Amino acid sequence: MLTLADAGFAKAPALTPFSDCLIPGELLAIVGPNGAGKSTLLSLLSGYRRPDEGSVCLDGTPLHRWDSAALARRRALVAQTLTLGFDWPVRELVALGSEASPADVDEALDLLDLQAFAERGALGLSGGEAQRVMIARALCQLGLGHSTEDSPGRVLLLDEPTSALDIGQQQRLMRLLRRLAQEHRLAIACVLHDLNLAARYAHRVWLLERGRRIAAGAPHEVLDGRTLARVFEAELVACRQADGSPLVLLAP
Ligand SMILES: Nc1ncnc2c1ncn2[C@@H]1O[C@H](COP(=O)(O)OP(=O)(O)OP(=O)(O)O)[C@@H](O)[C@H]1O
Numbered sequence: 001m002l003t004l005a006d007a008g009f010a011k012a013p014a015l016t017p018f019s020d021c022l023i024p025g026e027l028l029a030i031v032g033p034n035g036a037g038k039s040t041l042l043s044l045l046s047g048y049r050r051p052d053e054g055s056v057c058l059d060g061t062p063l064h065r066w067d068s069a070a071l072a073r074r075r076a077l078v079a080q081t082l083t084l085g086f087d088w089p090v091r092e093l094v095a096l097g098s099e100a101s102p103a104d105v106d107e108a109l110d111l112l113d114l115q116a117f118a119e120r121g122a123l124g125l126s127g128g129e130a131q132r133v134m135i136a137r138a139l140c141q142l143g144l145g146h147s148t149e150d151s152p153g154r155v156l157l158l159d160e161p162t163s164a165l166d167i168g169q170q171q172r173l174m175r176l177l178r179r180l181a182q183e184h185r186l187a188i189a190c191v192l193h194d195l196n197l198a199a200r201y202a203h204r205v206w207l208l209e210r211g212r213r214i215a216a217g218a219p220h221e222v223l224d225g226r227t228l229a230r231v232f233e234a235e236l237v238a239c240r241q242a243d244g245s246p247l248v249l250l251a252p
Pocket of ligand 1: 012013014032033035036037039040
């Protein structure tokens with residue numbers, strides 16, 4: 001379990017300390033306006049930045065005390081900026097830096113609908129294809145193919161993973177993340193700009209504003225039309241879908 005205890009940053013980019021945890025089996029959406037601190041929060045949750053207040057612990061051990069190879073098997077980050085680097089074949093790029101077998105790579109390629117691109121050079125991919133490659137790589141890093149009921153919980157952090165995806169791919173990815181969370185006891189935290197994706201697929205939502213987490217809870221509790229209109233400085237039409245989940249639309 002990944003736990004924040006009064007964790008935050010006093011120095012820029014600042015994040016007001018708070019306490020909570022990422023729960024195995026849960027898909028958490030992190031939402032908020034541009035500059036609210038969502039990527040900053042992911043840098044805290046991933047251990048790429050060490051909090052200057054409080055602590056962030058995985059199974060009770062602060063992230064900075066973990067051996068980096070051991071930590072890489074337990075948590076993976078898909079960053080907002082795609083770092084494909086050289087023109088690696090997709091298959092090699094997906095396996096890069098992990099102990100994945102060819103079967104593991106095939107499974108990750110299947111999950112992300114990438115088999116047709118397996119032998120292609122990564123630099124020729126479209127934006128959406130490249131985004132899916134980076135997600136497949138993170139799944140290989142976590143070795144999901146080898147997880148058993150006794151495997152320790154793993155953490156997957158994604159920064160705007162749907163930003164380059166068409167709506168069909170968005171739906172497949174969000175359904176996949178929910179399924180992987182439940183089947184592998186994976187704790188997933190996902191920064192999303194699309195509030196309706198958060199409403200539809202997340203178990204829980206954190207709302208950030210100006211470096212502070214201002215709300216946390218189930219989508220119908222957090223994605224309240226009035227709050228969102230104020231925080232995003234947008235005119236919205238907020239309603240409910242048949243299943244009770246919020247639907248947020250822009251006013252004309
Ligand atoms: N190294 C830095 N020094 C000072 N301020 C920074 C630094 N890095 C980021 N910031 C600022 O901190 C704030 C939070 O940045 P962050 O990238 O976390 O926002 P975000 O919520 O992910 O935004 P977006 O939705 O635009 O991706 C922004 O105002 C950003 O300009």
